[in-house]
Amino acid sequence: MKKIGFIGLGIMGSRMAKRLINAGYELTVYNRTVEKTYALINLGAQLATNPRHLAERSDVIITMVSNDDALREVTEGESGAFAGDARPDATFIDCGTISVKTTKYLARQAEDWGFNWLDAPVLGGPAAAEAGELPFVVGGPQNVLKLNMDILNTLGKRIIWMGKNGMGQAAKIVHNLACGISLAAFSEAIALGEEFDLTRKQVLETLLSGGVTSPLLKAKAPKFEQGDFEPAFALAMMGKDLTLAQEAAERFLLSLPVLSAVKKLYDLAKARGLGAQDSSAIIKLYEEGGNL
Structure with a gap:
């Protein structure tokens, strides 16, 4: 199974990460407030000291952060996921709500680093996240989406491809x-x-x-x-x-x-x-x- 890194363990992210652990994925987690990682570590997740460390041990990096600045910090910041030796062809799946402009910019940056990028924001709330019934609206290469349907199907019940990067956020x-x-x-x-x-x-x-x-x-x-x-x-x-x-x-x-x-x-x-x-x-x- 793919090794997954999960960044952002708020109301939604914590529930999504728990489902991945329960499905048998090897999960590494990072959250700015480390206390929010403890419950998942007790379930078997590994703790990363920063996003760079997380990306280096992950095939797929899922982000669920609050805004554009937070997403740019965990990806292209000094200790961001783009900065280290992440695996070639690693895939980033952003599930938060971010501007189309920033999404397109980060998708281009990811491509320059040799990574894949999907914007896959969720439409549901905490109950749907806990039940694995989240709808996703996805932007990005369709072949990359197909390669990661196992993960999205673990988290959601309806995955709708919208087109190129940025269209999911739109x-x-x-x-x-x-x-x-x-x-x-x-x-x-x-x-x-x-x-x-x-x-x-x-x-x-x-x-x-x-x-x-x-x-x-x-x-x-x-x-x-x-x-x-x-x-x-x-x-x-x-x-x-x-x-x-x-x-x-x-x-x-x-x-x-x-x-x-x-x-x-x-x-x-x-x-x-x-x-x-x-x-x-x-x-x-x-x-x-x-x-x-």
Whole structure:
């Protein structure tokens, strides 16, 4: 079996890495906060002191980090995965949400070093990661994808090839644009319903029974109803992804007024200290009242 290195062991990465260990892969892990590696080491993973060390012992390097700067640091930084003696034809699979521009740049850098690159961001949350049911949208050479389907099939149930490098990230940004807008729309529907003296449960039952029901609403309805905003996907991360969408729209000279309005709400929510809570905590802006 392939030897796998995994960089980034947050809410999603830790669950994905655990599935790989349970499937029998030899796994080496690295995380900036070393304490997050301990549970996986207890399951049999090996600890790397830095991304360079990890890459030198891996056939495939999976990254699940928060943003462009973090990804560039773990790949082309001084102790990055590109810097050492990684194996020829090693494959990098980036599963985070990163700008298309940075993805294309790193794919070119990887090629210059003799490596393969797939952008394969995930569409699901922690429950799907734990169950091995993550959808992936993938950009990169189709032959490289085929060679790594065993790994992706261990982690997910639907792998959709989008085209060349960057196209997986493009699809993910479009997806999260729709998700961010939807969460704000659900919040506004709940706020208006409560002004009509409908209970929150009644509003949610209505939405779940009608044409706007979706996997997203089904996943977030308990959080809306119970007010439990333990993060599955943090509000700050949603705001970051909406920024990626807004920057892309500006480059295309594309007017997206709904995105612009919703992005301001997420910026406001983050400014009010909600960034570390789940993205569905956007509803708290409406609970607090006032002019938004």
